[in-house]
Amino acid sequence: MTEEEPMIRVLVADDEPMIRAGVRAVLATDPGIEVVAEAPDGHEAVERVRLHRPDVAVLDIRMPGTDGIEAAAEIRRAVPGTGVVMLTTFGEDDYILRALGGGAAGFLIKSGEPEELIAGVRAVADGAAYLSPKVAARVVAHLSATGAGALAGRRTAARERAGALTPRERDVLALLGAGLSNARIARRLHLVEGTVKAHVSSVLARLGVENRAAAAVVAHEAGLVPPPEPGGRR
Structure with missing residues (x-):
C-alpha cells in the first residue's frame, strides 16, 4: 500500500x-x-x-x-x-x-x-x-441445468447478446467480467474513466441486466473473460 x-x-x-x-x-x-x-x-x-x-x-x-x-x-x-x-x-x-x-x-x-x-x-x-x-x-452451469442442450443454448444466447454490443463495449464487458473497476478498465484500454463509465452504463442497459455482477455472468457465459495476468492479477 x-x-x-x-x-x-x-x-x-x-x-x-x-x-x-x-x-x-x-x-x-x-x-x-x-x-x-x-x-x-x-x-x-x-x-x-x-x-x-x-x-x-x-x-x-x-x-x-x-x-x-x-x-x-x-x-x-x-x-x-x-x-x-x-x-x-x-x-x-x-x-x-x-x-x-x-x-x-x-x-x-x-x-x-x-x-x-x-x-x-x-x-x-x-x-x-x-x-x-x-x-x-x-x-453458468446452474442456470443451464434445465434440460439437454441448455448450456450450449445459454452460451449461444450470451454470445449473441454480446455480439450486439459495439467492439469497445465488448472489450469493456470482458474486463468487467474479469473483476476490473472502471479505473483499471480505463488503464487497460487507454481510455478516460468517464468514457468507461458511460460504456458500462450502455452495456448494462443493452444486456438488460441490473448490475455489474449480472453482467459478469453474461461475460463468462459468452466466453469473453480473459485469463488472469501472471502473478494472479487480472
Missing part, C-alpha cells in the same frame, strides 16, 4: 467463529486491508455496518435469522457506499442466484484460495464486481 492508497476497511459476518477468524487472518496478510468489525449474523452485520461504515462487508450467504442475502439488500439500502462480498459453499447455487439480484458485488467460495478473498475484497472496494472462477462456472 502506498501513501496515496487509503486503507480498505472491512466487516466480516459469519455465524461460525472459526470462519470469521480465518477470514480475518487471510485479510490481515494484506497491509492495505483492516477488519474493523465482526458480526455473528445478518442483523448484527447491518447494525455494525451502520456504525462503522466499512468499505466492504464480507457476509456468509447463509446465517441464522437474517441471512446474508437479506443483510446485503439492507446494507445496500442503508449504507450504499459499502460494497458486499458473499461467501458461499458448494450446494448453495440458488442462494447465489438470489444474491445476484440483491446488490452483492462479489461472490467467493469459502474453500477457495486466500488470494481470491483478497482480490475480491479489493475489487469490490474499487467499485468492481468479482466472481471467483469456481462461482462463475457454477452459476
Whole structure:
C-alpha cells in the first residue's frame, strides 16, 4: 500500500467463529486491508455496518435469522457506499442466484484460495464486481441445468447478446467480467474513466441486466473473460 492508497476497511459476518477468524487472518496478510468489525449474523452485520461504515462487508450467504442475502439488500439500502462480498459453499447455487439480484458485488467460495478473498475484497472496494472462477462456472452451469442442450443454448444466447454490443463495449464487458473497476478498465484500454463509465452504463442497459455482477455472468457465459495476468492479477 502506498501513501496515496487509503486503507480498505472491512466487516466480516459469519455465524461460525472459526470462519470469521480465518477470514480475518487471510485479510490481515494484506497491509492495505483492516477488519474493523465482526458480526455473528445478518442483523448484527447491518447494525455494525451502520456504525462503522466499512468499505466492504464480507457476509456468509447463509446465517441464522437474517441471512446474508437479506443483510446485503439492507446494507445496500442503508449504507450504499459499502460494497458486499458473499461467501458461499458448494450446494448453495440458488442462494447465489438470489444474491445476484440483491446488490452483492462479489461472490467467493469459502474453500477457495486466500488470494481470491483478497482480490475480491479489493475489487469490490474499487467499485468492481468479482466472481471467483469456481462461482462463475457454477452459476453458468446452474442456470443451464434445465434440460439437454441448455448450456450450449445459454452460451449461444450470451454470445449473441454480446455480439450486439459495439467492439469497445465488448472489450469493456470482458474486463468487467474479469473483476476490473472502471479505473483499471480505463488503464487497460487507454481510455478516460468517464468514457468507461458511460460504456458500462450502455452495456448494462443493452444486456438488460441490473448490475455489474449480472453482467459478469453474461461475460463468462459468452466466453469473453480473459485469463488472469501472471502473478494472479487480472
